[in-house]
Amino acid sequence: MTAPAVERRPQSEQTEEDALAVATAGLTKRFRGGQLAVDGIDLAVPTGSVYGFLGPNGSGKTTTIRMLLGLVQPTAGTHRLLDGRMPEDAAAVLPRVGALVEGPAFYPHLSGLDNLRRLDAVDRTADPATSAERIGAALDRVGLTPAGKKRYRAYSLGMRQRLGLAAALLRPRELLILDEPTNGLDPQGTREVRTLVAELAASGSTVLLSTHLLAEVEQICTHVGVMHVGRLVAQAPLAELRSATEPRVEIETDRPADAVATLCRLALCDVLADGRRVSAALGDLPSDRVVAALVYDGVPVQGFRVAVPDLEEVFVDLTGEGFDVSG
Numbered sequence: 001m002t003a004p005a006v007e008r009r010p011q012s013e014q015t016e017e018d019a020l021a022v023a024t025a026g027l028t029k030r031f032r033g034g035q036l037a038v039d040g041i042d043l044a045v046p047t048g049s050v051y052g053f054l055g056p057n058g059s060g061k062t063t064t065i066r067m068l069l070g071l072v073q074p075t076a077g078t079h080r081l082l083d084g085r086m087p088e089d090a091a092a093v094l095p096r097v098g099a100l101v102e103g104p105a106f107y108p109h110l111s112g113l114d115n116l117r118r119l120d121a122v123d124r125t126a127d128p129a130t131s132a133e134r135i136g137a138a139l140d141r142v143g144l145t146p147a148g149k150k151r152y153r154a155y156s157l158g159m160r161q162r163l164g165l166a167a168a169l170l171r172p173r174e175l176l177i178l179d180e181p182t183n184g185l186d187p188q189g190t191r192e193v194r195t196l197v198a199e200l201a202a203s204g205s206t207v208l209l210s211t212h213l214l215a216e217v218e219q220i221c222t223h224v225g226v227m228h229v230g231r232l233v234a235q236a237p238l239a240e241l242r243s244a245t246e247p248r249v250e251i252e253t254d255r256p257a258d259a260v261a262t263l264c265r266l267a268l269c270d271v272l273a274d275g276r277r278v279s280a281a282l283g284d285l286p287s288d289r290v291v292a293a294l295v296y297d298g299v300p301v302q303g304f305r306v307a308v309p310d311l312e313e314v315f316v317d318l319t320g321e322g323f324d325v326s327g
């Protein structure tokens, strides 16, 4: 099933502001107890991107998302969603934004289907004549059709998560803001949600999703913003961060000083020696040139490899802590 396409203004009519689906300036939240949960962040989510808002638990992702949607009042800073300022333009903007935030308000005694009927009925912009079709399609998209008539209170966490997504998908959305959308899902459900996100992006929606899983970002995101103790410590297209992971040549030899001399002669940067191990940033030099130079210089080589640091190492450098790379 294909996602309904989202209508956008023609590119010739787009302003610079249209290029960002979410933009914040100095967005800050200090809770009453004094806790600085979000510390002056400047988010820039390009229109059409799948933006992974990555950070460990407690780093401020949920608070940021709640501020974006107007559920929590910022202490300082401003933000825009789509082409509107928040909160001034909330009434015009929020119907074009689908959201999945922690603890969506569903009635426990109603079935998933009836909960969606209720939500659809209160949407004044939705045509009641096509309600059943919309609800059926939304349930289908998240794989919840077989459990549609079951009461919400009997749903597993994964099913609740899917119903939240179905509610966000009752109509085509220009922007989807999803807080940990795969939380509580089994591996199959996780795969389905990731595929769904990719389909929604392909049909024209911008997606901002929070996650503590680096693998999730690597699999489905085009851009990433990294949170660490309330601060946005990095923000870039994923491809740019990947290209920043420069390959290093690593050599094992019983004549490390000679290997160092060879690598320096090749003008390689960042040459390091640690016992029998010698390494350097490879830059643009083909690795076989290094092999040939070592042979030419008569350096005995017991081990040789080119290592490319992965994204996790890049993020650990940025935040000083690891990420859950499973999933």
Ligand SMILES: Nc1ncnc2c1ncn2[C@@H]1O[C@H](COP(=O)(O)OP(=O)(O)OP(=O)(O)O)[C@@H](O)[C@H]1O
Binding pocket: 031, 032, 033, 035, 036, 037, 055, 056, 057, 058, 059, 060, 061, 062, 063, 064, 212
């Ligand atoms: N209502 C609140 N009152 C006081 N402090 C809060 C409140 N909500 C969140 N915090 C604190 O703000 C910080 C950021 O929390 P937040 O939930 O935004 O992080 P998160 O990155 O979304 O983490 P998680 O994935 O665990 O939800 C945490 O230290 C949290 O304890």
